[in-house]
Amino acid sequence: MTRPRYGLARVLSKRGLCSRSEGERLVREGRVRLDGRVVRNPEHPADLQHALIEIDNVEASAVAVRHLMLNKPRGLVTTLRDERGRDTVYRCFDGAELGHIAPVGRLDKASEGLLLFSNDPQWAARIADPATGPDKVYHVQVDRIPDDACMAAMRAGVDCEGALLRAKSVSLLRAGEKNAWLEISLDEGRNRQIRRLLAALDIGVLRLLRVAIGTLQLGDLPKGQWRDLTVEEVAALGGD
Template sequence: MLSKRGLCSRREAALWIVAGRVRVDGRMVCDPEHPTDAAHASIRIDGVAVAAASRVYLALNKPRGLVTTARDEQGRDTVYRCLDGTQFGWLAPVGRLDRASEGLLLFSNDPAWAAAIASPDTGPDKTYHVQIDRIPDATLLRRLETGVPDPDGGAPLRAKSVTLLRAGEKNAWLAVVLDEGRNRQIRRLLAAVDIGVLRLIRVAIGPLVLGELAKGAWRELTADEATALAPLSVSPSARPARGRP
């Protein structure tokens, strides 16, 4: 319930509860799985009454070299560096981009919205521009769409669509659209046909495009943009759009 109210992650909430910091209807509760009436329960953390946080929906242009996590055991910079100085409270990334990847990354304190976007069944397509180390022909592009065996033994790796954007003498840029979100899917797909990735930039999630958002900059989504990504999940209390260039 604490997570659904946008106050913290499930893991952090469990730590607060076990530590005895949370009271429900005046009683200390130390079991994170304790049944609680979501509509009527009075919840206090460290003696302070808490209500659901205002819903926040952000788009970030993730720079290369940042890890998509709140804390990194190796001490590497994370995507939260780009949100330094904001006063939004707890926010979680919606999906991931690996350290070497760039582009559109969403954040929110709305778990239902995030789950709808990340779901392979309900989530929108994701579009990437990928620079590769060779010039592909039409046969190779179609092979990436029909699928190649997964070296790890999973379902075949494939893209929904792959088109050639432009080509130079030694490398090319592809537009790759995915309708599922497997770990490092594009890199693994291309590696399976001996193609190296030079750059990988996510440029769109469903109808939401990265556009002219500067590297490392963020902006709040409008209510219409948030609703278009997950129509059944957006709280009507979404904040008005603003951002940091």
């Protein structure tokens, strides 16, 4: 039986040792040994299960698979490093020694709520794929009280610079005198989709909170805190 072989950088990622881009950098810098010799080509084929890999002269074994959820605070950027020096979501993991974990999807700086992380790129890809991933549910505070026609337009879709932006479902949670809270469900994840959709309808977003991904609820997890997912939660979201 033929053993699966992939490019070395991809093997590093599949073993949960680093992201694929970080693996490419490590390989090109000559910091990775494959079966006893330095390899500088990130696409050099390697045996996924049995290759002996060393990083900085230390044997790099596959790490335990991790899946976790974070209640992302507002004001943090969803990236490992920010070229502008802004605080990132990884500040929430200071001191946890989790190894390499990557965000599964994104929330923009001004948004908050449920954000997944994992060192399992295959699982993450299934969650993030619009065709296979679960719906995402948001609670959105807006600067006016949308009428039925406006919410129907959100569901039908609005053309925004050539892209049709739509919500799978929209409902009014509560309303005050000048603003309201909406529950919006998406079955795809385009960049700043809700903000762009509402802006096209002349609605401003005051607050945007993701409260659920599929069956997984944010619940009462405190802001800035994280926890590991249970085996059942992982399977319900997209596990094998």
